Amino acid sequence: MLVTPLDRHLAVLLVRAPDGALERWALPWSLSERSDATLEDTAVRVARSALPSAPVWLEQTGAFADGRRHPGDVDLSVAFVGAVPVGTLSAPGEDAAWFPVSELQPLAPRQRAIVSAAVESVRLRLDYAPVAFRLLPPTFTLSDLQRVYEILIGHRLHKASFRRALHGASLVEATDEWRSEGRGRPAQLFRHAPKRRRARRRGVRFDLLP
Amino acid sequence: MLVTPLDRHLAVLLVRAPDGALERWALPWSLSERSDATLEDTAVRVARSALPSAPVWLEQTGAFADGRRHPGDVDLSVAFVGAVPVGTLSAPGEDAAWFPVSELQPLAPRQRAIVSAAVESVRLRLDYAPVAFRLLPPTFTLSDLQRVYEILIGHRLHKASFRRALHGASLVEATDEWRSEGRGRPAQLFRHAPKRRRARRRGVRFDLLP
DNA sequence: CGATTTAGTACCGAGTGGATACTAAGTCAA
DNA sequence: TTGACTTAGTATCCACTCGGTACTAAATCG
Numbered sequence: 001m002l003v004t005p006l007d008r009h010l011a012v013l014l015v016r017a018p019d020g021a022l023e024r025w026a027l028p029w030s031l032s033e034r035s036d037a038t039l040e041d042t043a044v045r046v047a048r049s050a051l052p053s054a055p056v057w058l059e060q061t062g063a064f065a066d067g068r069r070h071p072g073d074v075d076l077s078v079a080f081v082g083a084v085p086v087g088t089l090s091a092p093g094e095d096a097a098w099f100p101v102s103e104l105q106p107l108a109p110r111q112r113a114i115v116s117a118a119v120e121s122v123r124l125r126l127d128y129a130p131v132a133f134r135l136l137p138p139t140f141t142l143s144d145l146q147r148v149y150e151i152l153i154g155h156r157l158h159k160a161s162f163r164r165a166l167h168g169a170s171l172v173e174a175t176d177e178w179r180s181e182g183r184g185r186p187a188q189l190f191r192h193a194p195k196r197r198r199a200r201r202r203g204v205r206f207d208l209l210p
Numbered sequence: 211m212l213v214t215p216l217d218r219h220l221a222v223l224l225v226r227a228p229d230g231a232l233e234r235w236a237l238p239w240s241l242s243e244r245s246d247a248t249l250e251d252t253a254v255r256v257a258r259s260a261l262p263s264a265p266v267w268l269e270q271t272g273a274f275a276d277g278r279r280h281p282g283d284v285d286l287s288v289a290f291v292g293a294v295p296v297g298t299l300s301a302p303g304e305d306a307a308w309f310p311v312s313e314l315q316p317l318a319p320r321q322r323a324i325v326s327a328a329v330e331s332v333r334l335r336l337d338y339a340p341v342a343f344r345l346l347p348p349t350f351t352l353s354d355l356q357r358v359y360e361i362l363i364g365h366r367l368h369k370a371s372f373r374r375a376l377h378g379a380s381l382v383e384a385t386d387e388w389r390s391e392g393r394g395r396p397a398q399l400f401r402h403a404p405k406r407r408r409a410r411r412r413g414v415r416f417d418l419l420p
Numbered sequence: 421c422g423a424t425t426t427a428g429t430a431c432c433g434a435g436t437g438g439a440t441a442c443t444a445a446g447t448c449a450a
Numbered sequence: 451t452t453g454a455c456t457t458a459g460t461a462t463c464c465a466c467t468c469g470g471t472a473c474t475a476a477a478t479c480g
Contacts, residue, residue: 062270063249063270063288066248126414127416149414159458160437161436162413165413165415165416182447184455185444185445188458203467205337207379352428368468368470369427370430370468370469371469373428373429391426393478394427394476395426395428395477396477
C-alpha cells in the first residue's frame, strides 16, 4: 500500500480493478514470484508497477487472511506500507489514482483492514524513523516539514514546540538559501543532517487506548 | 512466540527440536491448517500445544521469509507474540522450557529475526495496550506491576514517577487488602480498573534511532 | 530492641510543551 | 506608496512532568 502527503491529507494509491470485480478500486498487489525473492523485493516490484519510482520508505505491516479468499484466489496477503515523496504522480495511464484516506473508495474487507493497519503503522513508527524527511526534497522549509508531520500524524502541531524539539534533536541543518513562495515572508531552507542522539530513556506513558 | 516475565528477565518459550535438526531448540510452530481458520486461531492452537493455557495477549508481528526454506519445508512464516502470565509453567513434559531473551539458545536465522521483532513489538505496544496488567493476577501490588513493566521495557523505572503516572491515568483501583511477603512492609493490593481517558495529543518526539 | 528490608510519600529543581504575543519580510490592492 | 494581509520565525510565560533525594511506615530477623 502506497501513501503520500497530498493536499493537506494523507492519500492512498488505488488501482482500477478488473471489470468483473465487486469493487471498482483496489490496492496494488501481485502474486508472490519465485521464492528466491524476499518479501520486500516483491513489494518494491509491486510499487514500481504503479509508480514511476520506488518508495523511499517501506515497511511490512503484517499478514492478512480472512475466511473468504482474495479475488486473486490467494488466502494469505502479506501487506507493506510504502511512502513516496510529495508530488509523485500516480502512474502513467489512468489505471491508478491517489485518494485521501478519509474518503476512500469502497474496498474489499481485507483491503480495508490493510489500510487501517498501514496508517496506524506509519504513525507508530514516525517518532523513530526518518519517514517525513524522505518525503521531502533534499532541502525544505521548516513549514514544509511540519506540514508533512501533521499530515502523517493526522492532527496539527504547535509551531514553536515543533521547532524547539526539532532543533533540540539536532536533526536539521540550515542552509544559506531562502525560498519565497507567493505571499508572505520567505522561509529558510534546511537539510536533513542528524547529529548526536541523546538516549532519552523515558518512563512509561500510560496513554492507554481503551 | 511466547514470552513471560521470569525472574527479573523476559523469557521466551522454546521447544526441543527433532533429533535431525541443526539446532537443538526452536520456537513453537505449526503448518497452517484448513484455510477457514484465521491466522490468530492457528496461533492460539500452537500456543496451547506448548502451554497449559492460552496466552492472555496475542499480536501478529509479521510475515518472515528468507532465501532458505524453513525446516518444515515452508517458505513463509507468519509470526505472533503471545504473553502468558507470570508463573505459567512450561508445558507438561520436558519438551519445552523458558529461556531469558538475553541468553537464548542458538536458533535458526529466521527464528532469531522473529524473536527480535517480537520483543520490539511488545515494547512498542506497551504504552497503548494493557499487556502488563494481563500478566498479573486480578489483584497485585504496585511493586509487582512496576516489576513487570521493567521486565517488558528492559530497564528500571523511577518508583515515584511510575506511581504518579499510573494514578494520573486512573488505571488502577485500590482494594482494602494488603499482602505481606516475607520481610518488609506489607503492600496494598490493587486491581486493574481503567476509568477516564484523557486524549493527550502530544507533539512529535524526534527520538530518532539513527 | 535495633538493623534491615520493602512500601509509600514529600519536596525540589530542571526541563518540557503549549498558549500568546510579538517581530520580520514578503505580496497585493487601493 | 502605503497599508492590509500573509507567512516565517522568536520570546516570554506558566503549568505540568520527570527524576533525584530524602523522608516516614510497617513488617522480619537477629
